[in-house]
Amino acid sequence: MPALWPLPDDSLVREVRSVADQLALAARYRALDRTPEFPRTEFRALGEAHLLGLTIPPKAGGRGLPLERAAVVLFHLAYVGGTTFAKLSLQPEFTSVLLERGSPDLVRRWFDPLIRGERLVGNQITEPAAGSDARGLALRAELRGDVYELTGEKSEAAFAADAEAALVYGKVGEGGPGEPVTAFLVPQDLAGISRTIEPTDMGERWQRRGRVVYDHVRLPVGSRVGGEGDGFAPLLRELVRERGLLAAIYLGVARASLDETIAYVGERATFGRPLSEYHSVAFPLVDAAAELEAAWLLTLEALRRLELGEEAAAPTAMAKVLASSSALRAVDLAIQFHGGRGYSGALAHEQRYRDLRSGPIAHGPSEVLRGLAARSLWAARSRKSSGPGPSSQE
Numbered sequence: 033m034p035a036l037w038p039l040p041d042d043s044l045v046r047e048v049r050s051v052a053d054q055l056a057l058a059a060r061y062r063a064l065d066r067t068p069e070f071p072r073t074e075f076r077a078l079g080e081a082h083l084l085g086l087t088i089p090p091k092a093g094g095r096g097l098p099l100e101r102a103a104v105v106l107f108h109l110a111y112v113g114g115t116t117f118a119k120l121s122l123q124p125e126f127t128s129v130l131l132e133r134g135s136p137d138l139v140r141r142w143f144d145p146l147i148r149g150e151r152l153v154g155n156q157i158t159e160p161a162a163g164s165d166a167r168g169l170a171l172r173a174e175l176r177g178d179v180y181e182l183t184g185e186k187s188e189a190a191f192a193a194d195a196e197a198a199l200v201y202g203k204v205g206e207g208g209p210g211e212p213v214t215a216f217l218v219p220q221d222l223a224g225i226s227r228t229i230e231p232t233d234m235g236e237r238w239q240r241r242g243r244v245v246y247d248h249v250r251l252p253v254g255s256r257v258g259g260e261g262d263g264f265a266p267l268l269r270e271l272v273r274e275r276g277l278l279a280a281i282y283l284g285v286a287r288a289s290l291d292e293t294i295a296y297v298g299e300r301a302t303f304g305r306p307l308s309e310y311h312s313v314a315f316p317l318v319d320a321a322a323e324l325e326a327a328w329l330l331t332l333e334a335l336r337r338l339e340l341g342e343e344a345a346a347p348t349a350m351a352k353v354l355a356s357s358s359a360l361r362a363v364d365l366a367i368q369f370h371g372g373r374g375y376s377g378a379l380a381h382e383q384r385y386r387d388l389r390s391g392p393i394a395h396g397p398s399e400v401l402r403g404l405a406a407r408s409l410w411a412a413r414s415r416k417s418s419g420p421g422p423s424s425q426e
Contacts, residue, residue, distance in 0.1 A: 044101070044104075044105065045104060045105070045108055048083065048105050048108045048109060049108060049112065051077075051078075051081045051083060052108075052109065052112040052113060052117070053112075055074055055077055057074065057109075057112050057113035057116075057117050058112050058113060060074060060113070060116075060117075061112075061113045061114040061116050061117070061380075061383075062380060062383065064116060064237070064238040065235075065237055065238075065383050068232070068237035068238050068240055069238065069240070070152065070191060070194040070238060070239075070240065071116070071117075071120070071238060072152075074117060074120070075120055075149045075152070076148075076149040076150065077149070078117065078120060078121060078149055079147065079148040079149025079150065080148075080149065082094075082095055083095075083105070083109070083121050084120070084121055084123065084124055084146075084147050084148075084149055085121075085124035085125065085147045086101075086102040086105055086106070086121060086122075086125075087099060087102045087125060087273070087277075088124050088125065088128065088131065088147060092131055092139075092143070092144075092147065093124075093144060093147040093148065094124065094147060098339055099273070099276065099277070099335035099336070099338055099339045100332050100335050100336055100339065102277060102280075103276070103277060103279075103280035103331060103332065103335055104280070105121070106118045106121060106122070106277055106280045106281050106284065107280045107281070107283060107284035107287070107328075108284060109121055109281075109284065110280070110281040110282075110283075110284030110285045110288075111284040111285070111287055111288045112288075114285055114380070114383070114384060114387055115236060115281055115282075115285055115387045115388065115390075116236070116238055116387075118281040118284065119236075119278075119281065122274070122277060122278075122281075123146065123152070123153070124143070124146055124147045125270070125273065125274060125277065126155055126270075126274065127143070127146065127153045127154075127155060127199055128270055129199060129215060129257060129258075129263075129266045129267055129270060130142060130143045130153065130199060130217060130257055131143045132266060133215070133257045133258035133266055134217060134257045134258075135254055137254065138217050138254070138255070138257065142196075142197050142217060151196045151197070152191055152194060152195045152196055152197075153195060153196065153197045153198060153199065153217075154189060154190055154191040154192075154195035154197075154198040154199070155189075155190070155198065155199050156186040156189045156198045156199065156200045156201065156218075156244060157169075157186070157201050157267075158186065158187055158188045158189070159171065159184070159185060159186055159187055160185060160187045163397075164396070164397055164400050166201070166213055166264055167211075169184075169201060169202055169203055169213060170184055170185075170202075170203075171183070171184025171185070171186065171200070171201070171202030171203070171246065172184055172202060172203060172204075172205070172206070173202050173203070173204045173205075173214060173216065173251075174204075174205065175204065175205075175253070178252065178253050179250050179251065179252060179253065180204075180216065180250070180251045180252075180253065180255070180256070181248050181249065181250055181251070182200070182202065182216070182218070182224075182246040182248075182249040182251055183246055183247060183248055183249070184202060184245075184246050185243065185244070185245045185246070186200065186243070186244045186245075186246075187230075187243050188230070188241050188242075189241060189242060189243070189244050190239040190240075190241050191239060191240065191241075192227050192228070192229060192230075192240060192241055192242030192243065192244055193227050193228075193229050193240055193242060194240055195220055196219065196220060196221075197217055197218060197219045197220055198217075198218055198220060198244070199215055199216070199217060199218075199257065200215070200216045200217075200218045200246075201213050201214070201215050201216075201263055201264070201267070202214060202216070204260050204261065211261075212260070212261030212262065212263070212264070213261070213263045213264040213267075214256060214258075214259075214260050214261055214262075214263045215256070215257040215258055215263035215266075215267070216251060216255050216256055216257060217255050217256075217257055218246075218249070218251060218255065220244075222249050222250070222251070223249070223250075224246060224247040224248050224249040224250070225244065225245070225246060225247075225249055226244070226245045226247070227242060227243070227244050227245075228242050228243045228244075228245075229241075229242040230242045230243060234386050234389060234390075235383070235385075235386030235387040235388070235389055235390060236386075236387050236390055271395060271396060272338065272344055272345050272348050273338060273348070274395050275348040275349060275351065275352040275395055275396060275401070276331060276334045276335045276338060276344070276347075276348040276351055276352070277335070278352055278355075278391070278395055279327065279330075279331040279334075279348075279351040279352045279354075279355035279356070280328075280331055280355075282352075282355045282356050282359040282388055282391050283324055283327055283328050283331065283355050283358075283359060285359060285363070285384050285387070285388055286320075286324055286358065286359035286360075286362040286363055286384075286388070287324060287362075288380075288384070289362060289363045289366035289380070289381050289384055290317070290320055290321060290324065290362050290365075290366065292366065292379075292381075293317065293365065293366040293369055293370065294308075294317060296369070296370060297313050297314075297317070297369055307369065313369055316365055317365060317369075320358070320361060320362040320365055323354075323358040323361065323362070324358050324359070324362055326354070326358075327351065327354045327355040327358045327359075328355075330347070330350065330351045330354055330355075331351040331355060333347065334347035334348045334350070334351040335348070335351075345404060345408070346404060346405045346407075346408035346409070349396065349401035349402075349404045349405050350401070350405050352391070352395070352396065352398075352401060353392070353398045353401050353402060353405075355391070356388065356391030356392045356398065357392065357398070359388050359391065360385065360388050360389065360391070360392075363381055363384050363385045363388060364385060366381040366384075367381045367382055367385060
């Protein structure tokens, strides 16, 4: 291992690495790219090993880890098994709105088996004309007696054909843009639901994203998660946590490629000298190592603030932006310095790159997150300028 940024190592990390070895997650990661499918066997095994829902309280079936500790676990899962199994580990967090806002019956029927790896619950937010701006959601839920009738379409939905249920976000009644959003837990085998896998994605093909159409789907009132019109605020709070933990995943994937490349260029000789002796090779790798370490430290600090209950939307946004961009640059260098084999499917680098490319898009595009962070920066400056004493402009 390189001297910079030693990998965390303790009993929990060794437990995670042992599970990863027993399940052969590295090999399974590669196979899922060639033959995309939802890895149900591994999902169930992660549940049995209590590696689903790392931050979920133990009384709800999770590990109850502090966010920084969870980040270390996710980093190691990603180091071994790419984004696949680390993201699977986070699926209970991705759907934690169900635990926090759903009825006891919904939690018992759907969240409890999810955290055991027995059932898959997805999220369906994006629509053909609404992505980052949820005000544009067009899916409608009409209340008819004690039943909602859902009509609309969701696009780019992960696990479109594999999830047994999904948290579906839409609007009640005929409200237009800007109207409050409501969340529903929708079993995916109800009459009126059609699911279609879209053309193969660039990366993370195991998610089998696709289109889900709701054609007057009847849903009991008890399937609503929370109250009418209050579905988006809890989702936004969860996204703050997700972004910090996703940053750790991106960095684990990139660190694997960086370590493999450092080892390779130290052994590979051209014109009688190891590649590592050429500044054109060594210096970019030093920059990549520095960027990844900086992103890791920012990620831990953002999660620490969130754990303490401080405002962390901007720090986690910046951590995700920096981690996703730094990870892509590091893996791109791995492809470059491994030459033709790096570009081929013989090594994992090109798959990692394709999988990581979703980072600047999903769970908040980098452009939106930079805007969020910018508002925070200028809001802080405004508060400082309006405080007691002369301003800096006087």
